Amino acid sequence: MTLREQWAETAMGVVVLALAAGFLTYSLSVGGVAMKRGDYEISAKFGEAGSLAPGAAVTVAGVKVGAVSQVTLEPKTYLAVAKLSIDPTVKLPADSTAKITSDGLLGGAHIAIAPGASLDDLKPGGEIENTQGAVDIFGLIGSVIRPQGGGSSDAAASSPPAPANPATQPAESY
Numbered sequence: 001m002t003l004r005e006q007w008a009e010t011a012m013g014v015v016v017l018a019l020a021a022g023f024l025t026y027s028l029s030v031g032g033v034a035m036k037r038g039d040y041e042i043s044a045k046f047g048e049a050g051s052l053a054p055g056a057a058v059t060v061a062g063v064k065v066g067a068v069s070q071v072t073l074e075p076k077t078y079l080a081v082a083k084l085s086i087d088p089t090v091k092l093p094a095d096s097t098a099k100i101t102s103d104g105l106l107g108g109a110h111i112a113i114a115p116g117a118s119l120d121d122l123k124p125g126g127e128i129e130n131t132q133g134a135v136d137i138f139g140l141i142g143s144v145i146r147p148q149g150g151g152s153s154d155a156a157a158s159s160p161p162a163p164a165n166p167a168t169q170p171a172e173s174y
Contacts, residue, residue: 039085040124041069044098049080050109050134052100057110058084065090068111080133084111093118094126100134109134 046052049071058066066086074081086092095116100109113128122128 038088039066040088042084042086042092042122042124042126042128044082044084044111044128044131045074045077045079046082046098046100046131046133047079048100048133048136049082050100050102050136052080052082052109052111052134056108058086058113059110060090060092060113060115062112065113082111091121092128094120094122095130096122096128097130097132098128099132102134102137 052068052071054068054070056068057064058068066084068082069085070083072081072083073079082098084098092113093116095118097114097116099112099114101112102109116130
């Protein structure tokens, strides 16, 4: 291998590393994984988190106002705790409701917040009390296609008895 080929390979490696660093920077800035300066953090507890993951959008009326920064399991209650990083210009009423919704049939999940009517705002570090967890769409589809509780033993017990053979019945007297 000549010296010229070695320099060409080294230059190509530097270009590849620079492109990788550029893509990483772009994905972190667009994905919203990192908290922006000035964002405040609140939390919400859910019975079912579904496919909610850090970086998922937090919306109010369909407008992105923040991102999920962390999803953990509370060991005592077994509830999913989502930490939400919210834009400081958005003041959420204290009685707001958080709901995990899906982005599409096969897409990820995000949190939709419905503002309440309280005059008090959620403070940084506060918690949204009213929550609705994720719905298992495939479980719902499966229950429609293959309903549970309609087993063969139940069907036999609930059906009327079969008519008896008249040849084996005693003759009725008039």
